Amino acid sequence: MALKIILPLLFFSTATALCQTQFKIRTFAFYNIENLFDTENDSLTFDDDRTPEGKDHWTPERFHQKITNIAKVLSEIGADVTRTSPDLIGLCEVENSEVLECLVNHPYLQDKHYGIIHFDSPDERGIDVALLYKKEAFLPIFFRSHRLLLFNIEGERDFTRDQLVVSGLLDTEYIHIIVNHWPSRSGGEARSKPNRLAAAQLNKRIIDSITATDPESKIIGMGDLNDDPISDSLKKVLKTKGNKRSLTESDLFNPMEKLFKKGVGTLAYRDHWNLFDQIFMTANLVDPNSQEYRFWKAGIFKPPYLVTQSGPYKGYPFRTYSAGNYTGGYSDHFPVYIYLVKAAPVKSNIRN
Numbered sequence: 001m002a003l004k005i006i007l008p009l010l011f012f013s014t015a016t017a018l019c020q021t022q023f024k025i026r027t028f029a030f031y032n033i034e035n036l037f038d039t040e041n042d043s044l045t046f047d048d049d050r051t052p053e054g055k056d057h058w059t060p061e062r063f064h065q066k067i068t069n070i071a072k073v074l075s076e077i078g079a080d081v082t083r084t085s086p087d088l089i090g091l092c093e094v095e096n097s098e099v100l101e102c103l104v105n106h107p108y109l110q111d112k113h114y115g116i117i118h119f120d121s122p123d124e125r126g127i128d129v130a131l132l133y134k135k136e137a138f139l140p141i142f143f144r145s146h147r148l149l150l151f152n153i154e155g156e157r158d159f160t161r162d163q164l165v166v167s168g169l170l171d172t173e174y175i176h177i178i179v180n181h182w183p184s185r186s187g188g189e190a191r192s193k194p195n196r197l198a199a200a201q202l203n204k205r206i207i208d209s210i211t212a213t214d215p216e217s218k219i220i221g222m223g224d225l226n227d228d229p230i231s232d233s234l235k236k237v238l239k240t241k242g243n244k245r246s247l248t249e250s251d252l253f254n255p256m257e258k259l260f261k262k263g264v265g266t267l268a269y270r271d272h273w274n275l276f277d278q279i280f281m282t283a284n285l286v287d288p289n290s291q292e293y294r295f296w297k298a299g300i301f302k303p304p305y306l307v308t309q310s311g312p313y314k315g316y317p318f319r320t321y322s323a324g325n326y327t328g329g330y331s332d333h334f335p336v337y338i339y340l341v342k343a344a345p346v347k348s349n350i351r352n
Helices: 060-076 097-104 189-213 232-238 256-261
Strands: 004-011 018-036 088-094 114-118 128-134 138-146 163-170 173-181 219-224 267-269 272-274 277-282 294-300 336-348
Touching: 018 060, 018 173, 018 219, 018 277, 060 097, 088 097, 088 173, 088 219, 097 114, 097 128, 114 138, 114 163, 128 138, 128 163, 128 173, 163 189, 173 189, 189 219, 189 232, 232 277, 256 277, 256 294, 277 294, 277 336
Parallel strands: 018 088, 173 219
Antiparallel strands: 004 018, 018 336, 088 128, 114 128, 138 163, 163 173, 219 277, 267 272, 294 336
8 A cells, every 4th residue: 555644734723623634645766777787698789898708897796786776776765755665667778677577576676566567679788768666556558669760860770769658557547657768968969969859759749649549648757868857858849847837738847847957966977967867747747636646746866875975976876887997886877756646635533
């Protein structure tokens, strides 16, 4: 069962009872887990570095330490409020279903009973996106992988990650989740920008196709977008908004925009912080009058153990490799999360 949070609202003046609201809460999270590869060499992808004989000396011991590290993080996201791990988790930079099975069966997560939705994508490095879901919270009904077709200036195919769409029941409410890992900024932000605009356009087509069938559809997008909340891919293509008060029925709300404007981020490069890891949603999930699940708040999960504590990268995410050396950390990104809540008024018999 999801945690029910009791928050006092008011006392009646005749006060024979305390009127309270009981909230059922669900946590959605996203985490770029930075190259979760097995130790086997896949002849069809460029994974040679992540093998025992490769540049990274990726041994079974290092693989299992990585699994332990990531499982620990996932078990704790949002737990200060819910006392449990997230109900749905989007992941990127996973090599295959086998590493995901190792992850969900780790002792940190085994009793959470996560299901896995994953498709192999044509990415040249062999990294994919995936969705983990608690079987007691979410029932997947339909899922599909959408291919992003990109071509370089020579007209050759530029292989990248698919976009994963999962539709199903969050308790009794039908909801759609899109898990993304948009093209990187390799070669420079400006030069690579058209690829992310194309990813945003694919995302918009997916959203438009869902809402064309049902305008009341509830949709949550999440992922490492390799763009900030104020980038053109978000503001001009998806037309996301960061202010709840300015939303119309057809808008997408991006709570990460407010966090970004406060100067926080999920990854750092040359002492500059970016907030590439984002979760956004349709406006109907922000309706304060809704009797169904609605957005409560968003956050970046960064306990001290996820942060580099010393050296030239102090304050950065504590990653698995740094400057080519194995450091045994977690990822070069911090995870992000949102809470959805559903309220139901109750009365408790408290007398003066």
